[in-house]
Amino acid sequence: MIDQGLERRSAAVTEMPDELRHDVRLLGKLLGQVLAEQGGEDLLADVERLRKAVIAARKGEISADVITEMVAGWEIERAVAVARAFTCYFHLANLAEEHYRIRTLRERDAEGRVQRESLAQAVHELGHERVTELLEGLELHPVLTAHPTEARRRAVVTAIQRISGQLTEYNAPGRGASERAESKRRMLEEIDLLWRTAQLRSTKLDPLDEVRTAMAAFDETLFRMVPQVYRSLDAALDERTGTRPPLARPFIRYGSWIGGDRDGNPNVTSKVTRETIQIQSEHVLTALETACTRIARTLTASAQFAPCSAELRTALAAAVDGHPDVVSELATRSPREPHRQWLLFVGTRIAATRRRDLDLAYRSPAELLADLRLAQESLAASAPRQAYGELQHLMWQVETFGFHLAELEVRQHSQVHAAALSELRAGGELSERTEEVLATIRVIGWIQERFGVTACSRYVVSFTRSAEDVAAVYELARHALGDRAPVLDVVPLFESGQDLANSPHVLTGMLDIPEVQRRLAGTGRRMEIMLGYSDSAKELGPAAATLRLYEAQEELTAWAAEHDVQLRMFHGRGGALGRGGGPANRAVLAQAPGSVAGRFKVTEQGEVIFARYGHIAIARRHLEQVANAVLLASSPTVGARTATAAERFRGLAEQVATASEQAYRALTEAPGFPEWFGLVSPLEEIGTLRLGSRPARRGLGAPRSLDDLRAIPWVFAWAQTRVNLPGWYGLGTGLAAVDSLDELRAAYAEWPLFNVMLDNAEMSLAKTDRSIAKRYLALGGREDFAQRVMEEYDRTRELVLRVTGHTRLLENRKVLSRAVQLRDPYVDALSHLQLRALRALRTENPSDQERDRLSTLLLLSVNGVAAGLQNTG
Numbered sequence: 001m002i003d004q005g006l007e008r009r010s011a012a013v014t015e016m017p018d019e020l021r022h023d024v025r026l027l028g029k030l031l032g033q034v035l036a037e038q039g040g041e042d043l044l045a046d047v048e049r050l051r052k053a054v055i056a057a058r059k060g061e062i063s064a065d066v067i068t069e070m071v072a073g074w075e076i077e078r079a080v081a082v083a084r085a086f087t088c089y090f091h092l093a094n095l096a097e098e099h100y101r102i103r104t105l106r107e108r109d110a111e112g113r114v115q116r117e118s119l120a121q122a123v124h125e126l127g128h129e130r131v132t133e134l135l136e137g138l139e140l141h142p143v144l145t146a147h148p149t150e151a152r153r154r155a156v157v158t159a160i161q162r163i164s165g166q167l168t169e170y171n172a173p174g175r176g177a178s179e180r181a182e183s184k185r186r187m188l189e190e191i192d193l194l195w196r197t198a199q200l201r202s203t204k205l206d207p208l209d210e211v212r213t214a215m216a217a218f219d220e221t222l223f224r225m226v227p228q229v230y231r232s233l234d235a236a237l238d239e240r241t242g243t244r245p246p247l248a249r250p251f252i253r254y255g256s257w258i259g260g261d262r263d264g265n266p267n268v269t270s271k272v273t274r275e276t277i278q279i280q281s282e283h284v285l286t287a288l289e290t291a292c293t294r295i296a297r298t299l300t301a302s303a304q305f306a307p308c309s310a311e312l313r314t315a316l317a318a319a320v321d322g323h324p325d326v327v328s329e330l331a332t333r334s335p336r337e338p339h340r341q342w343l344l345f346v347g348t349r350i351a352a353t354r355r356r357d358l359d360l361a362y363r364s365p366a367e368l369l370a371d372l373r374l375a376q377e378s379l380a381a382s383a384p385r386q387a388y389g390e391l392q393h394l395m396w397q398v399e400t401f402g403f404h405l406a407e408l409e410v411r412q413h414s415q416v417h418a419a420a421l422s423e424l425r426a427g428g429e430l431s432e433r434t435e436e437v438l439a440t441i442r443v444i445g446w447i448q449e450r451f452g453v454t455a456c457s458r459y460v461v462s463f464t465r466s467a468e469d470v471a472a473v474y475e476l477a478r479h480a481l482g483d484r485a486p487v488l489d490v491v492p493l494f495e496s497g498q499d500l501a502n503s504p505h506v507l508t509g510m511l512d513i514p515e516v517q518r519r520l521a522g523t524g525r526r527m528e529i530m531l532g533y534s535d536s537a538k539e540l541g542p543a544a545a546t547l548r549l550y551e552a553q554e555e556l557t558a559w560a561a562e563h564d565v566q567l568r569m570f571h572g573r574g575g576a577l578g579r580g581g582g583p584a585n586r587a588v589l590a591q592a593p594g595s596v597a598g599r600f601k602v603t604e605q606g607e608v609i610f611a612r613y614g615h616i617a618i619a620r621r622h623l624e625q626v627a628n629a630v631l632l633a634s635s636p637t638v639g640a641r642t643a644t645a646a647e648r649f650r651g652l653a654e655q656v657a658t659a660s661e662q663a664y665r666a667l668t669e670a671p672g673f674p675e676w677f678g679l680v681s682p683l684e685e686i687g688t689l690r691l692g693s694r695p696a697r698r699g700l701g702a703p704r705s706l707d708d709l710r711a712i713p714w715v716f717a718w719a720q721t722r723v724n725l726p727g728w729y730g731l732g733t734g735l736a737a738v739d740s741l742d743e744l745r746a747a748y749a750e751w752p753l754f755n756v757m758l759d760n761a762e763m764s765l766a767k768t769d770r771s772i773a774k775r776y777l778a779l780g781g782r783e784d785f786a787q788r789v790m791e792e793y794d795r796t797r798e799l800v801l802r803v804t805g806h807t808r809l810l811e812n813r814k815v816l817s818r819a820v821q822l823r824d825p826y827v828d829a830l831s832h833l834q835l836r837a838l839r840a841l842r843t844e845n846p847s848d849q850e851r852d853r854l855s856t857l858l859l860l861s862v863n864g865v866a867a868g869l870q871n872t873g
Contacts, residue, residue, distance in 0.1 A: 016818060019103060023096035023167065027191070030184075031088055034192045039081055046078060047085045054828040064771060064832075071836045076853045080860060083833045086826055087864030088195055091160050093826075094867065097819065099167060102617045117585055118624050119229070120236040122631040128237060134598050134634055135249055140627055141601035143255035143570075144217075144406065144609055146210040154213055157610065159194040163187055199863050200856075207272045208279070211259045215283045217613040218405060223287045225619045226252055226400050227393035232624060243384045246392055250399040252623065254406040255458075256280070257603070261411045262440070263462045264710070270439035277408050277447050277455065284405035285354035288368075288398060289347055295390050296343035300334075301383055308338035309378035315371070319345055323360065339375055339386070346371050353403065364452060365402040369395060404455035408447065410440060411460040411493075414469040421472055424479050441480035444488070453487045460530055460570075464492035465499060467509025474515040489519060491570065495532030497540050497661075500552040503529065504559040511563065520565070528601070529556065530570040534711030541664030541730035542764075546757045547657040553592035554646070561594070570601040584622070586759075588629035590752040592646070593639035600630045611870075645751035652738055652747055653754070660734030667729065667788055674709075676780040679842055681717035682834065683709075685858050719767075720865055721776040722831055725789065727764025731757075732796030735803060744803045758800055765797050766809040766820050767869055772831045779842055819870075827868040834861035 016024075036044045053070060056062045071079060114120045123131050169175070170183035234248035235241040259276025262268040308316075316338060320327045326348055327341070334340040350368065352360035362368045372395050379387035420434040430438075447456040461469050470490045477485035492510070494503045507529065510516050520527065531552065537545040553569060560567035573587070588600055604612065613619045632638050646653075667673065678684060718725045738744055747754040770793065777786035801809070810817035837858035840846055846854060 016822070017100065019171075020096060020100040023099055023171075024093055026170075027092040027096055027163075027167070027187075028089065030188050030191050031085070031092060031195070033188065034195050035085055038192070038195060039085075043078070043081055043085070046074070047082055050082060050829050050832075051826070054825045054832070057828070058825055064775070067828075067832050068835070071832050076850075076857055079833055079836065080853075080857050083830060083857060083860040083864055084195070084199060086830050086833075087199055087860060087867055088191075089826060090823070090864060090867035091156065091194065092163070092191070093823070094870065095160055095164055095167065098615065098618070099164070099171075102615060105617050105621055117628050118236075119233040119627055119631075122628045123233075123236040126631060126635055130635070131237065131631060132247070134631055135247075135251065137598040138249075138251040138627075138630065138634075139253060139568075139599045139601075140251055140623065140630060141253045141255055141570075141599070142604045142623075143409065143601065144214050144258055145256075145261065145603050145605045146207065146214070146258040153197075153199065154216075155197050156194070156199060159190060159197055161614075163190045163194065166190060200859055207259050207265070207268050208275060211276050211279050214256065214258050214609065215279065217609055218283055219287070221613045221616050221619050222254065223284075223291075223397060223401070225613075225616045225623070226250075227396045228616075228620050229623050229627070230396050231393070232620075233627075242388050242392075244388060245380075246388065246396075250396050251627070252400055254401070255409055255601075256406040257409050257411060260408045260456075263411045263413045269436060270443045273408065273410070273440060274443050274446065277404060277451065280405040280408070281403055281451065282354065284401045285350060285403060288394070288401075289350040289354065291394050291397065292343060292350055293347040295394060296340050296347055298390075299340045299343060299386060300337060301339060301379075301386060303336045303338055306339060306379060306383040306386065307381070309374075309381065312338060312342060312374055312378040315374055316342060316345075326360070339379055342371075342375050343391075346375075362403075365398050369398050372398065402452070402454065404447075404451045407454060407458065408456040409458045409460060409491075410444065410456070411462060412437070412440075413462045414464055414472070417461070417469065417472040417476060420476060424476075437476060438480040441477050441486065445481055445484065445486040448486050457487050458489050458491055458528070460491045460493050462493050462495070463499070464494060464506060465502070467506055467513065470506075470510050470516070471513050474513065487519075488515070489528060490516075491528050491530050493530040493532055493572070494552070495535040495572075497536060497544075497548055500531070500536065500548055503552055504555050507556070507559060507565075508563075524566065525564055526566045526568065527560075528568045528570055530572055532572045534572065534715075537726060538709075538711045538714055540661050541668075542660075542727055542761065543731040543734045543757065544657045544661035544664065546753070547653050550590075550592055550646075550653075550753050553595040557592055557594040566597075568599045568601060569595055570603075572603050573605075583625075585625040585629040586752075586756050588626060588633050589638070590756040591633060593643040596630060596633040598630065598634045600626065600633075607866075607870075642752055645747075646753070649743070649747040649751050649754065652743055655737045656731075656734035658734075659737035660730035662730075663733035663792065664730035667785070667792075670785070672782065673785065676782045676785050677717070680776050680778075680780040680786075681721050682838060682858055682862055683713060683717040685841075685855060686713050686716055686720075686862060688855070688859070716866075719869055720834065720862055722767075722769040722772040722827070723776065723789065723793075724764045724768045728761045728768070728796050728800075729789070729792055731761050732792050732794075732799050735799040736795060741802060745805070748803050758804060761796065762800050762804065762806075762809055763813075763816065765793070765800060766817070768793065769824065769828070769831075772828060772835075775835055776838075779839060823868050827865055830861045830864040830868060834858055834865065837861065 032044055035047065050067070050070065053062065053067050057064050057067060074082070108115055114124050126134075166183050166187040170180055170187065175183070229252065230246070230248045230250060231241060234246050237247040238244070241247075256276075259268065259272050259279075316327070319342075320331075323345075327345060330341045330344045330348075334344065346368070349360050349362055349371075353362045353368075355361075372391065376387045376391055376395070379391070416433065416437065419431075420437045423430050423434045444456050444459070459473050461473060464470065470492055473488060473490045474485075477488060492503070492506055494500050494506075507527070510527075511520075516527075531549055533545070533549065536549060539545070540548060556567060556569065559565075571587075573584075584602065588596060611618075612622045715726045735744060748758055749755070770790070773793075774786070774790065777789060780786065797809070801807070804812075806812060810820065834857075837854045840854050841851065841858065
């Protein structure tokens with residue numbers, strides 16, 4: 001199919017590694033075979049015509065108008081089939097790139113050298129003693145969220161995973177011809193099924209669907225990957241890992257908003273939150289039981305060669321007294337294998353914990369750890385490899401995940417709390433929403449009683465404007481449960497530019513709240529606040545938001561030092577560049593000095609969860625990169641260097657922030673802009689994609705201003721138009737406000753924040769296509785808006801290249817540049833199909849039946865463009 005003529009497309013193709021080229025061609029050929037079988041040779045021919053046409057247009061050999069006429073000449077059903085074909089191709093191309101990335105990671109690991117951005121590299125750079133010191137306070141806290149940015153159905157994801165498995169088998173070294181032929185046949189079968197699988201969801205997700213989707217990442221990746229990260233650090237600290245007590249302590253703690261985030265989502269109820277923690281517990285206890293039983297069954301060391309400690313003999317005797325039937329059966333199956341008997345008994349108790357059999361169940365993870373430590377200490381005396389090998393992995397897993405898997409966090413809007421308190425203070429009958437607020441707090445109390453305070457204590461308040469917004473949650477807790485109110489760490493979320501500027505004043509006010517005072521006393525004066533990247537970027541523009549967030553972190557760090565508070569900043573970053581996305585490790589290193597201090601908490605949203613945690617090798621690399629950055633960012637040397645640069649370029653940053661914000665607001669706050677945006681983008685249609693359980697906007701009807709629109713559809717819709725405006729608009733004007741190009745270049749070279757800001761903008765500009773973008777912008781009938789957008793694009797592109805010194809976008813990032821260039825023509829194909837549907841829906845007043853058919857084409861193209869660009873919102 002789409003593999004033919006691959007080598008002739010662009011300079012990027014010649015850079016494509018042989019292994020990647022092979023996989024792309026193989027998968028493309030198999031997809032072409034499926035298309036010919038299921039849609040006929042004429043469908044394959046139409047796909048090829050469009051493919052060749054968009055490549056020719058890229059080369060300037062034909063006009064894009066020729067493609068518009070071609071696409072307009074197809075029946076809707078044929079256009080839909082072509083859109084499905086290109087979407088399937090992108091799924092397969094993404095799969096091939098993932099396999100190449102995994103192979104590359106493994107090849108680098110096989111070289112035996114210290115890998116860049118690894119834990120070993122951090123130990124090498126900072127030194128054993130310094131890393132050991134930092135480990136005492138090191139904490140990496142990813143928080144999974146159900147933000148609706150994963151455009152693929154779960155059925156599509158699992159189909160791709162099955163194809164991935166067969167591709168791995170096909171490429172495995174030492175495979176015979178018949179084995180490879182069978183793997184190829186199975187691949188063809190799975191690609192056939194992928195083609196037949198509906199790309200669009202027919203029903204809307206509910207919150208528990210989102211919970212179960214996240215559990216797939218835990219089952220398939222997270223549980224097994226986490227101890228590998230700890231082992232990597234332990235080996236870097238001392239190569240004798242596995243034969244001595246571990247030097248690495250668990251530093252990863254997962255959190256989750258899935259099933260707890262009810263801000264703007266009426267589908268998340270107290271009942272959902274209760275069921276969420278039960279689902280999480282079921283998954284983690286099942287995983288712990290399976291791991292413990294597996295280890296026990298393989299631990300066949302005889303008492304003759306691995307004597308049992310006196311403490312373990314006493315524990316076994318007590319187990320016999322308390323549970324004679326259970327233990328005697330285990331002893332019969334494992335004679336003279338006391339460690340095996342004990343771990344089988346521990347596995348039985350974990351199973352009882354899952355079933356809630358109170359006679360055998362563990363009351364807490366600490367109780368389970370004590371039993372595992374008993375076995376480890378007994379083995380350590382005579383069989384240290386058994387003590388500190390797989391058994392240590394299990395102990396790390398218990399310490400990381402507990403019995404609740406991830407800390408469930410609740411989020412709600414400050415206005416909801418204010419309205420609830422108003423009702424409660426007035427007396428009388430309470431509204432359903434207020435009753436739900438109180439029920440949520442009661443569920444938090446129930447979770448803490450069953451799983452402990454660490455399972456659910458953080459309550460995030462969106463749009464925190466004052467300390468009263470925090471105090472409101474504590475007052476509501478007293479209304480809900482009186483003296484039995486749960487332990488709460490209320491986390492203010494600062495999102496707007498004004499709220500960021502006002503945040504230190506809010507924190508000062510929080511210090512007067514009695515409940516906050518008690519928590520500070522009980523936690524060693526620890527406090528958490530959250531910074532919102534999405535709404536700040538939507539309000540201020542990407543450059544101003546980046547610089548204002550940095551300024552806020554500086555002020556908050558100084559505030560914490562003044563008030564003797566250990567402040568942890570929770571970064572609400574999205575996956576897309578317009579919502580604070582980009583490489584996570586570089587983002588850590590760009591934080592304000594002192595703001596990290598060994599602790600980094602960040603959201604992992606939507607498609608990012610599958611991108612980072614879909615495969616164990618990629619997940620491990622991601623966490624090692626972030627942990628490496630947290631360690632380096634916590635080093636005084638790195639902090640001092642960053643502080644010096646920030647101080648030197650403070651005036652420059654203010655110039656860029658002010659000018660870029662003015663340019664951004666001049667566009668987005670202009671009369672008629674929201675309506676124009678709705679016309680030039682598939683904004684309305686994205687809301688019908690059923691990406692998640694949360695509504696796409698606040699309130700009903702078309703957005704009257706950007707305040708009515710959530711950040712995710714704002715970014716998602718601009719990506720579809722190939723404009724990517726939230727990732728760069730205003731930056732060009734901001735850079736132009738600085739008189740000295742040399743100073744801008746110095747800031748890019750010396751200040752990590754400025755470097756990351758420009759590199760992210762460059763990536764966003766590279767995914768922008770000027771010619772396609774103009775066709776979308778023309779749909780709005782406002783030439784003034786369209787001209788302003790394109791002039792700022794040209795200005796930003798020119799100045800970014802001048803400051804970075806690059807001759808073309810992504811010049812210094814060959815892998816990413818190659819990926820973008822290879823995808824662009826195929827994304828063009830889907831954009832032309834989308835434009836046909838969008839133009840008809842906006843200008844032709846179609847019948848209801850025709851509108852439904854056009855909407856199907858539009859949504860399929862949205863799905864395909866998202867796969868091609870590898871980002872949504």
